[in-house]
Amino acid sequence: MTESSGADAHLGLDRLADLEEGLLTPAEEQAARDHLAGCEICQEDAAALAAVHAALLDDAEVPMPADIADRLYAALGELPALTPPVAAVTTLPARSGPSAWERRRKPVLITLAAAAAVTLLTLGVIHLPRSQGSSASSAAGVTSAAAAAAGPQILHSGHNYTAAGLGPDGAALVGGATAGATSGAAAATEAAAAATSAAAAAPTSAAAAASSAAAAGGATSAAAATAAAATSAGTSAAAATSAAGSGVAAPPKTPANAGASSPAGTSVPAAPAATTDALGPLRAPDAAQRCIALLLQTSVPPLVIDFATFNGKPAVIGVVPDPQDPTKLAVIAVGPPACSLYSLNYVPKP
Amino acid sequence: MGVNGVDGQVVDHPDALDRALLDRHVNGDSAAFSELVRRHQDRLWAVAIRTLGDREEAADAVQDALLSAYRAAGSFRGDAKVSTWLHRIVVNACLDRVRRQQARPTVPLPDDDRHPATGDALANRELATDLGRALAVLPPEQRVAVVLVDAQGYPLDEVSRLLGVPVGTVKSRCSRGRARLALLLRETPTAGSGNPGPAVPVQPPEPTSDVDRETPPGGEQP
Numbered sequence: 001m002t003e004s005s006g007a008d009a010h011l012g013l014d015r016l017a018d019l020e021e022g023l024l025t026p027a028e029e030q031a032a033r034d035h036l037a038g039c040e041i042c043q044e045d046a047a048a049l050a051a052v053h054a055a056l057l058d059d060a061e062v063p064m065p066a067d068i069a070d071r072l073y074a075a076l077g078e079l080p081a082l083t084p085p086v087a088a089v090t091t092l093p094a095r096s097g098p099s100a101w102e103r104r105r106k107p108v109l110i111t112l113a114a115a116a117a118v119t120l121l122t123l124g125v126i127h128l129p130r131s132q133g134s135s136a137s138s139a140a141g142v143t144s145a146a147a148a149a150a151g152p153q154i155l156h157s158g159h160n161y162t163a164a165g166l167g168p169d170g171a172a173l174v175g176g177a178t179a180g181a182t183s184g185a186a187a188a189t190e191a192a193a194a195a196t197s198a199a200a201a202a203p204t205s206a207a208a209a210a211s212s213a214a215a216a217g218g219a220t221s222a223a224a225a226t227a228a229a230a231t232s233a234g235t236s237a238a239a240a241t242s243a244a245g246s247g248v249a250a251p252p253k254t255p256a257n258a259g260a261s262s263p264a265g266t267s268v269p270a271a272p273a274a275t276t277d278a279l280g281p282l283r284a285p286d287a288a289q290r291c292i293a294l295l296l297q298t299s300v301p302p303l304v305i306d307f308a309t310f311n312g313k314p315a316v317i318g319v320v321p322d323p324q325d326p327t328k329l330a331v332i333a334v335g336p337p338a339c340s341l342y343s344l345n346y347v348p349k350p
Numbered sequence: 351m352g353v354n355g356v357d358g359q360v361v362d363h364p365d366a367l368d369r370a371l372l373d374r375h376v377n378g379d380s381a382a383f384s385e386l387v388r389r390h391q392d393r394l395w396a397v398a399i400r401t402l403g404d405r406e407e408a409a410d411a412v413q414d415a416l417l418s419a420y421r422a423a424g425s426f427r428g429d430a431k432v433s434t435w436l437h438r439i440v441v442n443a444c445l446d447r448v449r450r451q452q453a454r455p456t457v458p459l460p461d462d463d464r465h466p467a468t469g470d471a472l473a474n475r476e477l478a479t480d481l482g483r484a485l486a487v488l489p490p491e492q493r494v495a496v497v498l499v500d501a502q503g504y505p506l507d508e509v510s511r512l513l514g515v516p517v518g519t520v521k522s523r524c525s526r527g528r529a530r531l532a533l534l535l536r537e538t539p540t541a542g543s544g545n546p547g548p549a550v551p552v553q554p555p556e557p558t559s560d561v562d563r564e565t566p567p568g569g570e571q572p
Contacts, residue, residue: 013529021525023518048532055481055535056500062482064395068409072391073384075413079420081380294373295366298428323429332366341370344363 011035011042016049152302152318154285160309161317161333167345170319170331173304175350278314279307280336291339292318292332303329310335310342322346364389368432376424383420390433393502394440400497401444402451403486408444415443441498445512448490484534492527499524 011019011032018024019032036042064072161169282288288305298320306317315335322328329349333342368389374382387394394416398408419439426435485493494513498504499520510517 013532014526017525017529017532018522020528021521023521023525045532048536049528052528052531052535053500056496056531059400059479059481059501060396060503061392062396062399064391064412065405068395068405068412069391071409072387072413072416075417076384076387076420077380079417081378082376082421082424084377295370296428324431341366344366346363 010039011045013045013049016042016045020046020049152285152289152305155304155306155308157306157308159306160312161315161343162311163343163345166310166317166333166343167331167347170304170306170317170345171329171347171350173306173317174319174329278336279316282316282334282336282339283307287339288316288318288334291316291334292320294339295334295341295344296320296330296332298323313342315342321349365431365433369428372423372426372432375420376426383423386432387416387436390436393433394437397437397441397497397502398444400482400485400501401441401490401494402447403490403493407447407451411443411447412440415440437502441502441512445494448494452490480535481531484531487534488527488530492523492530495520495523496527496531500528 015024015032016036019029019036022029024032036046155173157173159169277283279288282291285305288307289302292302292305293299296318300321300323302318302320304317304319306319307314308317309315310317310333313335315333318330318332318334320330320332322330325346327349328346331345331347333344334340335342368386371382371386371389375386394412395408398412399405402408402411416436416439419436422439426432430438485497488496491513495509498509498512499506504512506517506520509520513520
């Protein structure tokens with residue numbers, strides 16, 4: 001490695017690396033670049049440094065040797081299981097059979113749903129007695145209390161979300177809500193102009209009706225009342241949402257929910273009562289919100305909760321600010337049984 | 351049905367699965383934590399073997415770190431990805447050991463032959479790549495900087511915090527480390543003739559190319 005002691009001296013790997021890292025003064029940097037531009041030897045060095053970068057980038061994972069992995073998992077296996085934080089939470093049934101990891105994706109997800117189910121049901125018993133209604137503030141638990149502080153906008157769009165469209169459609173919900181809540185200016189969606197003006201107004205009124213109904217009634221009647229509110233606002237709300245998501249939504253997979261993804265302009269609301277009933281406990285906005293918080297492991301309340309369908313099945317869509325990245329939104333689809341994760345997408349905030 | 355039920359539309363954002371596994375673990379499912387670790391073991395192993403350069407040290411570091419993560423899982427607050435949290439715990443355990451290695455005056459070390467276990471380490475399969483071997487002979491402070499910043503994609507400011515040195519120091523350690531790696535890789539006999547990588551265009555690199563990298567562990571894209 002030659003130090004650059006004169007105009008003709010080669011840069012050397014150290015100086016080239018410093019150049020790359022921005023450690024040279026502007027004058028040194030200019031001199032180095034000038035030299036590099038005309039020097040094959042230094043260009044070779046620069047290529048060697050680039051190869052180092054590439055090799056390091058490829059080195060983010062190194063297979064753990066089997067004997068070390070065995071030792072590790074044996075040690076972990078000897079630790080006692082943690083005690084569940086809430087005394088009443090039922091411990092999951094012990095799993096038997098082949099090593100847990102052999103059942104990879106699907107089984108993990110199934111037990112995941114089971115775990116979520118247990119937690120949800122327990123929370124339901126402890127924190128959400130029916131007589132207390134669905135007002136989030138009455139529910140114990142940090143998550144719901146935190147969530148209630150801001151309060152999500154509740155929609156019953158009846159829109160049929162798909163895995164591919166979930167992110168953009170969810171983000172569009174927030175865009176629409178923002179427009180409605182503030183100036184009414186058309187949100188920057190690809191929706192047709194006519195549909196956009198509906199979108200600006202409809203979700204807000206639907207949500208207002210829904211939440212006042214929810215506050216007045218108990219949990220059970222609240223669900224019905226919300227459904228009714230959605231029906232009355234249904235036309236415009238459905239139009240708004242499908243307009244916002246137009247071009248992304250896929251055709252419904254089941255004829256039963258064909259109405260759920262009607263194109264903008266046709267006034268066919270989804271059958272809200274049937275949809276919400278099929279959601280089970282999740283039909284209560286509180287429970288839906290807790291389910292979303294559970295799966296996302298965050299106490300940040302959703303901006304919007306949309307009772308809708310996912311791939312034709314009743315589902316609740318939550319749009320939640322990504323706690324890790326303020327420029328992003330998490331759009332999550334959950335549904336029965338209990339609190340199951342259907343889909344999750346992270347998208348830039350509109 | 352559950353997550354995978356929607357017409358085969360399994361959706362498994364990695365962090366959501368991680369969080370679900372951690373939640374199961376916290377709720378007493380004794381198998382969940384191991385499942386969680388298995389999802390990330392190769393990345394966790396990479397940071398340990400590369401920063402420590404020694405198989406047994408790395409194994410101990412990973413094990414110690416994960417045993418404490420197991421116990422501390424209840425304190426995970428969800429403001430970072432689960433994988434990031436796990437990764438940091440392992441990184442910290444490794445850095446502790448690196449510091450101990452440095453403090454241990456067992457071998458009078460010139461920069462070139464600095465690791466006490468280098469002889470054995472070179473025989474390890476995990477180090478059998480040119481890069482692994484080359485990293486193992488870097489001075490630890492350079493090795494740590496290069497592994498965290500370049501291989502694991504940690505932002506410079508985070509590495510600066512982890513190591514307790516200014517960002518500028520991290521940069522210069524990276525710079526020195528890369529230069530040295532380039533030299534070592536070029537001189538590696540098994541690397542054949544010529545450079546170890548494809549010929550890369552030699553435009554002057556962007557000086558800030560590393561600075562704004564996203565926090566890496568997990569590798570998930572949002």
